[in-house]
Amino acid sequence: MTNSMNxxxxxxxxxxxxxxxxxxxxxxxxxxxxxxDKRDVHHVLTVLKTSGWKQLSYMSAVDWIDExxxxxxxxxxxxxxxxxxxxxxxxxxxxxxMDSILPIFPGVKYYEREAHEFFGIAFPGxxxxxxxxxxxxxxDIPPLRKDFDPEAYSDRKFPKREYPADFSVVxxxxxxxxxxxxxxxxANALRTGGKEQ
Amino acid sequence: MLSTKFxxxxxxxxxxxxxxxxxxxxxxRRNSLWLLMYCTGCCAIELPPAMxxxxxxxxxxxxxxxxxxxxxILLVSGYLSLKTLRRLIYTYEQMSEPRxxxxxxxxxxxxxxxxxxxxxxNQLDQYIPVDVYVAGCMPNTEAVMNGFVDLMDQIKHKxxxxxxxxxxxxxxxxxxxxxxxxxxxxxDEFHE
Numbered sequence: 001m002t003n004s005m006n007x008x009x010x011x012x013x014x015x016x017x018x019x020x021x022x023x024x025x026x027x028x029x030x031x032x033x034x035x036x037d038k039r040d041v042h043h044v045l046t047v048l049k050t051s052g053w054k055q056l057s058y059m060s061a062v063d064w065i066d067e068x069x070x071x072x073x074x075x076x077x078x079x080x081x082x083x084x085x086x087x088x089x090x091x092x093x094x095x096x097x098m099d100s101i102l103p104i105f106p107g108v109k110y111y112e113r114e115a116h117e118f119f120g121i122a123f124p125g126x127x128x129x130x131x132x133x134x135x136x137x138x139x140d141i142p143p144l145r146k147d148f149d150p151e152a153y154s155d156r157k158f159p160k161r162e163y164p165a166d167f168s169v170v171x172x173x174x175x176x177x178x179x180x181x182x183x184x185x186x187a188n189a190l191r192t193g194g195k196e197q
Numbered sequence: 198m199l200s201t202k203f204x205x206x207x208x209x210x211x212x213x214x215x216x217x218x219x220x221x222x223x224x225x226r227r228n229s230l231w232l233l234m235y236c237t238g239c240c241a242i243e244l245p246p247a248m249x250x251x252x253x254x255x256x257x258x259x260x261x262x263x264x265x266x267x268x269x270i271l272l273v274s275g276y277l278s279l280k281t282l283r284r285l286i287y288t289y290e291q292m293s294e295p296r297x298x299x300x301x302x303x304x305x306x307x308x309x310x311x312x313x314x315x316x317x318x319n320q321l322d323q324y325i326p327v328d329v330y331v332a333g334c335m336p337n338t339e340a341v342m343n344g345f346v347d348l349m350d351q352i353k354h355k356x357x358x359x360x361x362x363x364x365x366x367x368x369x370x371x372x373x374x375x376x377x378x379x380x381x382x383x384x385d386e387f388h389e
Binding site: 131132134135136137139140143148150151153154157158159160161190191192193 | 279280283306307308312313314315316317318319320323347350351354355356373376377378379380383384385386
């Protein structure tokens with residue numbers, strides 16, 4: 001069990017015997033990624049949990065806007081065998097929906113709420129996936145979708161600072177000492193309310 | 198013969214007496230400032246050297262305070278997300294007056310490196326009045342200490358009027374807060 005290659009083989013055996021795997025990727029010596037159909041996710045996670053991968057470390061989504069798909073990534077960890085297992089499954093980008101894995105890993109509750117907030121994925125089976133968690137009073141499309149423009153949102157919602165005077169020295173031949181004096185005078189005026197020190 | 202030791206008191210008007218008391222109060226206040234450190238972002242890392250023996254803010258008479266009700270300065274260190282801004286406005290309105298705001302770093306000034314983020318505001322003084330900005334990403338500890346001395350100067354010269362501005366322009370500040378936040382009140386499952 002100490003040899004990392006044997007560990008990877010063990011994981012491959014466990015997963016490929018359970019469900020049809022579309023693609024296997026060795027991320028590194030301690031991490032394996034399996035791409036499977038979304039209908040097999042619950043089965044493979046149950047199998048992994050009973051084989052020792054009992055900790056759900058993370059769950060999130062990736063937006064593949066060119067394929068018009070969301071990819072869900074479940075990351076599970078085993079405290080006996082040091083291998084992370086990623087379980088990936090693609091779902092439709094239009095009306096995205098995935099059955100919750102709450103009965104298998106109760107800790108996924110908040111990850112699913114996060115994924116719903118940032119990608120708009122629905123998780124039937126999770127009783128409060130639709131509640132707000134991180135963003136409050138959000139009024140636009142979910143912000144981690146690739147077609148969301150954060151700069152336009154920021155420009156629309158938050159006032160930008162306008163600078164009345166430009167103190168930057170553009171031309172080095174120009175006397176910067178004047179600018180510096182001007183800047184210091186302004187700073188002093190702000191500090192003392194216009195009175196001389 | 199009248200003693201020169203006890204000159205008769207000149208009659209002062211109520212406003213003049215008030216002003217004198219405020220000057221006395223300001224003298225003691227600026228030499229004993231208590232900070233409420235609202236460590237929102239990465240500039241908070243400048244505070245340990247400012248507080249401990251490296252720069253020792255206690256020699257300026259400053260110290261940390263645990264609750265907003267007894268603090269004089271609200272110290273905003275770093276970027277402010279919308280979620281934090283709601284709590285910051287709560288905190289600011291809880292503080293007793295006179296209250297001062299010191300903002301560290303470039304993020305409260307113009308957004309800094311988060312100028313195009315959907316979650317971070319760009320200009321803190323649109324929502325609450327700010328007395329001292331300390332620019333830099335992040336500012337040196339010297340700059341932070343200088344900012345505190347600037348604030349003491351401002352109190353001395355009676356220009357640290359942020360809290361008065363908040364009263365005078367209350368509707369304007371509230372409108373800005375509503376425009377960016379939607380609603381200032383916090384509604385989440387932990388508050389219901």
